[in-house]
Amino acid sequence: NPFSYVKDAAGNPVYNGTVTTQNGNKITIKTKDFFGYDNIDIRNIHSLTYNDEKNNLTASMSYAKDQISGFSSAPDGVTDINWTGAGDLSDHPGELYSLNIEKAWENVGNHTILVGGNYKQEEMIQHRFNLSKWHDHDSKLNEYATDSGKVKNTALFVQDEYKMNDKVTMYAGLRYDNYKKGDGHFWKDGAYDTTSKGESYNELSPKLAFDFKADENTNYYVSYGHSFNPAPMFEIYRYGGSGMGAVIPNPALDPETSDTFEVGMKQKLSDNTKFGINLYRIETKDKIAYTYFYNAAGVCTHKQYINYNEEKRRGVEFELNHKFDSNWSAYLNYAWQTGKTSGAVIPGTNKNQAYSGVADYTVPKHLLHSGIEYRNDKLNVLLDCQYVSERMSPDSATGEYGAEDAFFIVNTGLNYKLAKDVTLQFGITNLLDKEFYCKEATAGRTYNVGLRYSF
Known part of the structure; x- marks a missing residue:
């Protein structure tokens, strides 16, 4: 669900209208901006x-x-x-x-x-x-x-x-x-x-x-x-x-x-x-x-x-x-x-x-x-870490800056040889299920499984 870090005097989230920031600047918020795509x-x-x-x-x-x-x-x-x-x-x-x-x-x-x-x-x-x-x-x-x-x-x-x-x-x-x-x-x-x-x-x-x-x-x-x-x-x-x-x-x-x-x-x-x-x-x-x-x-x-x-x-x-x-x-x-x-x-x-x-x-x-990474004759296991620092980009209509969060995620992958030409593959992206904002709120932990056969 959409969420807002902007709060009114009573502490309720604000999704629409004009608000004044801590330093006195006024910014306009539109409810539509909180919606992503299905x-x-x-x-x-x-x-x-x-x-x-x-x-x-x-x-x-x-x-x-x-x-x-x-x-x-x-x-x-x-x-x-x-x-x-x-x-x-x-x-x-x-x-x-x-x-x-x-x-x-x-x-x-x-x-x-x-x-x-x-x-x-x-x-x-x-x-x-x-x-x-x-x-x-x-x-x-x-x-x-x-x-x-x-x-x-x-x-x-x-x-x-x-x-x-x-x-x-x-x-x-x-x-x-x-x-x-x-x-x-x-x-x-x-x-x-x-x-x-x-x-x-x-x-x-x-x-x-x-x-x-x-x-x-x-x-x-x-x-x-x-x-x-x-x-x-x-x-x-x-x-x-x-x-x-x-x-x-x-x-x-x-x-x-x-x-x-x-x-x-x-x-x-x-x-x-x-x-x-x-x-x-x-x-x-x-x-x-x-x-x-x-x-x-x-x-x-x-x-x-x-x-x-x-x-x-x-x-x-x-x-x-x-x-x-x-x-x-x-x-x-x-x-x-x-x-x-x-x-x-x-x-x-x-x-x-x-x-x-x-x-x-x-x-x-x-x-x-x-x-x-760990490797032996049949098994290959990888634990991968990725960090990307924050990015700032001006909103195209207003020129006001909005941030994309810095993030640190851990991914893992496994390949196991079931036979000479058959490999089972399994992977997890965002293993720790980190939540962060990158244009939109990210999807969280995801899984992938596959079977590879070489003729």
Whole structure:
């Protein structure tokens, strides 16, 4: 159930209205902000993998289809925290095809050559319904909107690992992406609107790295890489109904591109202990932002994902691995990072002020991963700990800051070989059932069980 940390003079939680904080500032609270979404997903996934170790050839193909995928939400104007009345439903099943193949040639002189390709096709359709009861997905009244879209990505890549001499190895790679948006359609309240005729992008992503072996225990490296990141389909094609504040599709949304620079060192402290440190910088262009659009009266008419700003992120990462004996090992990974963004003025939106080099409070400054692992012939058990520091982000409409909690969770996983080719898998996420806020209240402890068979 929703909860509020804001209290009135009598100590009762406040869910709606204007309140005065301890330092005299006034903030506005809307009941709708306390409601999340009622979601359900049932997906079938099929995959097949081929691995020829003798000839260094691997291939895989997969198919996934949603049987049920959707969420419901309460309307914007709700003022009752126990609201059980009308709402909105997004029913958005998707389908995904993927094919991947890689081939390596070793010891071609001083070279090891890797060549591969990847194909992915994804499509979605969304139906929006009015509901008589927002928690009941079967209480449909009428369908008022539908939208659909399709994307394809074909990639070819090659990498050359070149041993220049006994101390220096060069890694040079190039990836080519052809990304296509299919026709997208949007229909609302009886009016049909074709939102996209399809666009195509061609991107070359180079990679270059040098590894220097100072001695038997120490390596230094420097690298540069370019990456190409298309937006998820819901940002391009999906319409958000009244419960989401009229988010309209943006079929013209371009992919983000990033350049990553890294320098680091890896050292073997002993036969059982390894240490690493690296410094990195990531520069992203055409970063996607969730944007509010207003009319002349200052009323929000719609929202949309747009290519807006640029981000520069930098950080340092430490890594430590230790093997106690043939069965027990442990690891520790810590990163400190900061981000800064820059953007221009877009009149008539909440991006109405230019800024340059402003701190990005959505980037957590501290990230920690550590754990301990036990292995024997049949059993593999992992206890994993994760810490993420708090993040602050301005509310898009008011500019007031809201926090996402820092959290520390413990996860565990188990793999047990029942037979030569059969493995039982079991895992628990958030073992201690910690409750924290991350845009919405988190789900708590979850379990996963699986059976893996290798032909």
